[in-house]
Amino acid sequence: MMNLIYTYQPLFDYFLLAVGFAYSQQMVLRAGVFSIGSAGFACIGAYAVGILVKNQGVHPLLALLLAVVIGCVGGFLLSIPLARLRGVFQAIATLAFVQIVVSLCLYFDDLTGGPQGFNNIPKLVQTWHLLLAVAVTIYFMYVISRSSIGRAFDALRQDETVGATLGISIRKYHMIAFVLSGALAGFFGGMQSLYTYSIEPEMFGFAFLVAALTYIILGGRGTVTGPIIGAAIMSVLPELARPLADNRQFFQGALMMVMVAFMPHGVFDGLVLYLRKRRAAARDKTFKEGGHGSTGS
Amino acid sequence: MAALVLNNVSKRFGGLLAVSDVNLEVPPGRITGLIGPNGAGKTTVVNMITGLLKLTTGNILLGDRDITTAEAHEVAYAGVSRTFQNIRLLPEATVLENVVIGFHVHVKSSLFAQLLGLPSSLRESPKLFERGWQLLERFGMTRFADHPAGSLAYGHQRRVEMMRAVATDPQILLLDEPVAGMNDVEAAELGTVFNELAASGIGLLLIEHNIRFVNQLCQKVYVLDSGAMIAQGTPQEVMHNPAVIAAYLGGKK
Numbered sequence: 001m002m003n004l005i006y007t008y009q010p011l012f013d014y015f016l017l018a019v020g021f022a023y024s025q026q027m028v029l030r031a032g033v034f035s036i037g038s039a040g041f042a043c044i045g046a047y048a049v050g051i052l053v054k055n056q057g058v059h060p061l062l063a064l065l066l067a068v069v070i071g072c073v074g075g076f077l078l079s080i081p082l083a084r085l086r087g088v089f090q091a092i093a094t095l096a097f098v099q100i101v102v103s104l105c106l107y108f109d110d111l112t113g114g115p116q117g118f119n120n121i122p123k124l125v126q127t128w129h130l131l132l133a134v135a136v137t138i139y140f141m142y143v144i145s146r147s148s149i150g151r152a153f154d155a156l157r158q159d160e161t162v163g164a165t166l167g168i169s170i171r172k173y174h175m176i177a178f179v180l181s182g183a184l185a186g187f188f189g190g191m192q193s194l195y196t197y198s199i200e201p202e203m204f205g206f207a208f209l210v211a212a213l214t215y216i217i218l219g220g221r222g223t224v225t226g227p228i229i230g231a232a233i234m235s236v237l238p239e240l241a242r243p244l245a246d247n248r249q250f251f252q253g254a255l256m257m258v259m260v261a262f263m264p265h266g267v268f269d270g271l272v273l274y275l276r277k278r279r280a281a282a283r284d285k286t287f288k289e290g291g292h293g294s295t296g297s
Numbered sequence: 298m299a300a301l302v303l304n305n306v307s308k309r310f311g312g313l314l315a316v317s318d319v320n321l322e323v324p325p326g327r328i329t330g331l332i333g334p335n336g337a338g339k340t341t342v343v344n345m346i347t348g349l350l351k352l353t354t355g356n357i358l359l360g361d362r363d364i365t366t367a368e369a370h371e372v373a374y375a376g377v378s379r380t381f382q383n384i385r386l387l388p389e390a391t392v393l394e395n396v397v398i399g400f401h402v403h404v405k406s407s408l409f410a411q412l413l414g415l416p417s418s419l420r421e422s423p424k425l426f427e428r429g430w431q432l433l434e435r436f437g438m439t440r441f442a443d444h445p446a447g448s449l450a451y452g453h454q455r456r457v458e459m460m461r462a463v464a465t466d467p468q469i470l471l472l473d474e475p476v477a478g479m480n481d482v483e484a485a486e487l488g489t490v491f492n493e494l495a496a497s498g499i500g501l502l503l504i505e506h507n508i509r510f511v512n513q514l515c516q517k518v519y520v521l522d523s524g525a526m527i528a529q530g531t532p533q534e535v536m537h538n539p540a541v542i543a544a545y546l547g548g549k550k
Contacts, residue, residue, distance in 0.1 A: 139414070140412070140413075140414070142414075143411075143412070143413070143414030143418075143419075144411065144412060144414075146419075146422055147406075147411035147412075147414075147418050147422065148401060148404040148406070148411055148418075148421075148422070148425075149408065149411050149412065151394070151397065151398050151401070152398075152401060154387065154389075154390060154394075154398075155387055155390075155398045155401075158387040158388060158389055158390065159385050159386075159387060161349065161369075161385070162381075162385045162386075162387065163398075164348075164349070164368075164369035164370050164373070165347050165349070165369050165370075165372075165373055165378070165379055166370075166373055166378075166398060166399055166401050166402070166461070166465060167370045167373035167374050167401045167402035167465065168370055168401055169368070169370040170370070176408070180412075222389065265389075273389065273445070276391070276443065276445060277445060277448065279443060280441075280443050280444040280445070280448070283440070283443070284440075
């Protein structure tokens with residue numbers, strides 16, 4: 001039993017990090033912002049924490065707090081030029097942002113180690129730290145999704161004109177989404193930095209942002225459980241599909257296409273919507289059979 | 298309750314003058330009609346009032362307040378709500394959630410409290426859902442509370458949109474062709490609802506094609522044709538106005 005746990009512990013740790021990044025990605029998508037900037041904020045957070053802790057001897061907790069602040073400020077700043085962009089234009093602009101961050105990490109090699117990466121970061125983060133971080137994140141995601149902010153996000157995603165005519169400031173709530181997404185990505189980037197000994201710019205490149213998007217497409221955009229499911233599937237799948245290891249990319253791509261075509265809301269959100277429809281249909285039926293006098297409960 | 302007043306409002310799209318020098322008043326507690334053939338600029342007027350389109354000239358007042366340049370969400374906070382000609386619900390959300398989002402302007406807990414999950418925020422959400430439920434009861438829609446709004450029948454979707462607009466507790470309610478595609482019985486039912494809303498002090502602007510419906514509900518009617526106001530008055534006066542007849546049926550110039 002212990003062997004099993006030891007074997008899969010790194011997998012579990014990466015799953016926990018993935019959940020954090022998935023929530024960062026979900027936050028913007030939920031508000032109807034097609035940003036893929038999480039990778040950039042994760043990169044900034046990771047390098048900030050790594051450099052602060054290793055070179056400056058800053059306390060890791062303070063460094064992580066700073067990563068959150070940097071993520072917030074970064075999200076806020078990025079939201080200003082992108083306020084007028086929507087959909088695929090937002091995606092392109094945020095992709096450019098990620099490329100800029102990654103290239104800066106490559107260019108400033110005095111500070112970041114450049115393409116060789118930033119190495120010998122003390123490994124201070126254990127599984128239980130990650131568990132705690134994810135638990136706290138889930139709490140916040142749950143609270144936000146039940147608040148007026150969550151409802152405003154849902155409204156803007158589904159129809160932003162309607163949201164605006166009901167008093168929701170599109171600019172303000174998109175900005176909130178950017179800030180929260182940046183904070184989460186910065187924080188979990190910092191956690192990753194203190195977990196993996198070394199970081200390099202390419203870790204936060206195209207593959208990272210595709211992974212973050214995949215968690216949400218698989219899991220779902222609108223629920224707190226969705227990203228956990230998505231991250232779990234993406235963490236477990238490579239293990240299950242070991243015989244297919246050579247064709248892993250191919251199968252991941254095929255899986256994405258099947259998902260988008262047949263379950264566009266993701267596994268979990270799709271299930272919730274399906275159950276909701278069925279429940280409503282069942283109640284309708286009892287209502288009709290019971291006639292007008294009955295409430296059909 | 299305040300009146301909504303449009304003074305010399307114009308809208309130009311490039312070379313096209315879509316709305317020119319429109320003057321209009323929506324007094325509180327009354328249903329005011331705005332009619333006109335297709336393409337007359339009625340929806341453009343509504344979009345300008347609600348801040349979705351910028352005015353080219355003119356100004357819009359809500360009571361003493363100038364909302365000419367206010368953005369859409371500011372107009373909503375000022376007390377103007379609307380429904381859409383082509384129904385626009387949040388399709389994934391349930392009927393109850395669609396109504397509750399209408400309470401957004403009444404949310405009191407701060408962003409900070411909402412982000413941290415402080416008690417003020419946690420207590421507020423159930424209260425909003427309770428108020429949403431009361432609104433469903435008032436409109437006789439409780440049995441659809443859990444339905445995804447997108448799956449409802451057309452007439453019911455109209456009602457959901459109406460409830461959502463009423464949930465903002467507006468001073469002025471703009472109804473963009475609310476009975477389009479409904480039969481006379483359904484329309485009459487909604488007419489009763491509009492009369493109740495007017496009786497509660499809300500000023501309603503009813504944009505409609507259905508002349509009979511407008512005749513039954515409105516004390517005053519404005520007629521828009523090709524962006525210009527061609528007539529105003531009681532429904533009877535307007536119906537016998539040669540310019541109006543010409544606009545609707547065609548006539549001698």
